[in-house]
Amino acid sequence: MIAVEHLTRRFAGRTAVDDISFNVARGEIVGLLGPNGAGKSTTMRILSAFMPATSGTARVAGFDVFHESDEVRRRIGYMPENNPLYPEMRVREYLKFRARVKGLGWRRSRERVSTVMEQCGLTDVGRRIIGQLSKGYKQRVGLADALVHEPELIILDEPTIGLDPQQIRLVRQLIKSLAGKHTVLISTHILPEVEMMCGRVLIMLGGRVLASDTPENLQLRMAGGSQVIAEIAAPTTALQTLWDEHPDVEEFEVTAGDAGFQRCVLTPRAGVDIRSTIFDLVRQHSWEMRELTRNRYTLEDIYLQVTKPSTEETE
């Protein structure tokens, strides 16, 4: 759906996007993750044919975004950063105008506007003036606008910025519901968002794509072997010898907790899940156990890990 090759965009004295290449398949939900100024918005602007690239090519649905921008623009629904709308218009009126501008016929635009208003939960505010709506509603108007002409590709630049948690959840659900029917490219600097919505993550920093994988794979790749934490009521020495002799435990650390419980942090051999083994061992010794968890690396750790060395380089 999207094919980007060696895309570069330079502004006066600054390279916003630096020789990036990536592909997005039809039906995927891909998150562009990166701090502010990483080149996410610029990439999106180029993909939506608003701005030309300095060099390199980008294709959407097989059409070049520069030379065949009409075809590209017909196929995308783009919601820019900060979701600009005409504040003086009413919701339904605005969506209808957008549908018409996007080339939909009179009857078709009426149909589609009603559909997307329902889809985005805007039916009750159709007669309200956009400028007087809450931010959550405005954001949904922006989303409805991006969806109104049933585009193949939906590009959303920071769709949940500035919303309260409840509104964020609604917007996320809405975006998730688009999976399969549409290809979605979302940019964000909020990590849990990507974990929740996206099938794949592109981590951008300083205009480059540093990593591209599913959130799960990224976690696996970065975490190596994840840690297991067990809190067991047993003598410290008994626990230490037990872990020391166990073939699947590579590293361990036992610290004293409250009420006679010992906190064990275990690093197992790569690829081995030792949680059931631990449970069996505890049962054999008839100890008590009150916690058994796997300490997963969050995307945040990965993000920090990926972005850290390069920030030092640039400084």
Next chain:
Amino acid sequence: MRIFWALLRRELASFFFSLTGYIIIAAVTLLTGFSFVVLINTLGTDPVPVPVTELFYLSFYFWLILLLITPVITMRLFALEKASGTFETLMSTAVSDFQVVAAKFMAAVIFYLLAWLPLLACLGVIQHFAHQNSTLDAGTVGGMFLGIMLVGSVFISLGCFASSLTRSQMTAAVISFVLGVGLFSLAYLAKQIPVTEQWQARALSYFSLFDQMDDFARGVVDTRAVVFYVTITFLFLFLTLRVVESRRWK
């Protein structure tokens, strides 16, 4: 074409959504009212040998309206969309740059003409009290409005161009005011300098907006003037189009 109508409708509607639109109409009406008072005074004292419509131009109110109002009408067109970011949403749909420029220009011209409508009422009042059908004939009134439209189009295209250059409405208004005053000064110069055979003077004579407007007000439609206005309008619309396109230049 469907897209063009949608754009035109929105542009036109947005004049009436904002307070600015009503302030413009009120200001034009007020200034027209002043010029009407001046006109009545003139008519009340001496017999005048020129048509009533021409008298409107002899007062400076017409030019005041033109110079002050057109920048205010046009400053919003591109600058506001650029500042608020809606330009990006607009341009990432399948509209062509030409459609956008044409729709914005057309909407501004239509609004400008609407703002001039109270003038018809003034003329109606004169007709009513003059008890003469000859005071107003369709030719002079038509010529007058054609003149208002053509010369207005020139100033509005200047304004479109100014607005496309910047993100700030204030800057846009100032640029178009300066351009407008520049054109007005040329016209003033053209009136002061007698037409000679030298090419400079002849070129300048095309800028004699005053004489040309006098002709229109008499109901004389001089094709040279029409062509001149239409050319200038298209020139600036073309420049506007280039500016709008320039964001896609490499």
